[in-house]
Amino acid sequence: MHVPHNLEEEPFVHSNLSISGTLTTMPELPEVETVARDLQRWVAGATITDATISWDRTIRHPQPPDRFAAEISGATIARVTRRAKTVLLHLADGRVMTVALRMTGALIVAEPGTPEDPYARVVFALEDGRELRYRDVRKFGRIGLWPGGGLRSVGAGSGARSKRIAEGARTYRIGEVFSGHGPEPLLRGFTAERFAERLSRRTAKLKTLLLDQSFIAGVGNIYADEALWRARLHPLQTADTLDARDVRRLHRFIRQVLREGIVNRGASFSDYVGADGEPGANAERLAVYRRTEQPCHRCGNRIERIVVGQRSTHFCPRCQREPVASSAT
DNA sequence: ACGCCTACCTGCTTGC
C-alpha cells in the first residue's frame, strides 16, 4: 500500500487534523470528509488485529469497553465514509465502527516505530504492522461498533432526537448512533426549496439552527459564521423571517464554504500549517471567525463577537444587518 | 416539539 512520504517525515501527521503548533482542529464536515478520504486511501483493506483502550469512555454503546477489543479484533476495514461529522469504518463483515471526533479527535495512521502518543485513547494494531490511532486531547470523542445489516431509524422525519434505532430485535436510542441528523448539505437532495421549507417552520435564530445537527448535518461554529457572513445574514435573525432570496443565498453559501473546506483539505479556516510548511493562505479565507475587532473584508467595519447559544459568534454588523422587528402588519 | 442549559474534558491564555 502506498504510504505518503510525509508520514515518514512527520510520524504524527496523518492529515491536516494534526496541526503543528496550537491544536485547534474543530472537525466539521470538511475536516471529517478529509479524514474519511485519507483513511479510505490508507487503511481500506487493512485488518485490525488488536485494540488497546486507554480511556474507557471513548468506547460507547453497544459494546462495553472490555468487550470491544475482542469484538473488533480480526475485522477488516472494507471502506471508510462519512455521515455528518462522524467517520464510518465499514467492516468487511458488515458491521460499522463509528468515530465521532467531537472537538479534538483525530485518526492517525502511524508507521511502525512511531513514538507513542500520550493522547492516543484507542490504538488499533493493524496486521501490516502499522497502527490506527484515535487521538483525542479532550476526550469528548466517541467510538461505537454497530451490528451489520444496516441501522435504520424508527420513524422518519426531522426532530428525531428522541426516536430510536432498530437493528434486528434490538433498538437503540438514536443518539447512541446518530444524533438524528438532518440532511447532508452537499448531497443533490439538499435543494434550496427543501431548505426553504425546513427554515419556514422554525423560529430559532439562524446561528442556532445551523449548529443544530438535526436541522442540517455537518455545519459547526466556524462554517456557520462564515456562511452567514457570505450570505449577509445576521446570526440573530430568525429562520421564519427569511425571504426567498435570503434562503437561496444562505443555501448557496453553506454549500460553498463546505465545498471550499473540502478542497482545502479541511484546512480553510484553521490555523493549519501544512507539512510542506506552506504559510497560511488560509488567513485570507477567514472572513469573520475569530476576527473580532478586525476589519471586515467587504466593508472595513469592525467584526463583532457576540454569544449565541453559548457559542462565540462573529459577524460584521454593517454587512449583516439585523432586520428591524416589524410591529406593524 | 422546541429552545435553553449544563456536563463532559484539557490546554492555552489572561489577570491578579
Next chain:
DNA sequence: TGCAAGCAGGTAGGCG
C-alpha cells in the same frame, strides 16, 4: 513567577 479563573465548542440529555 505562580496560580486560578476564563475560554474554546460538539453534543447528549435534562428541563420548562
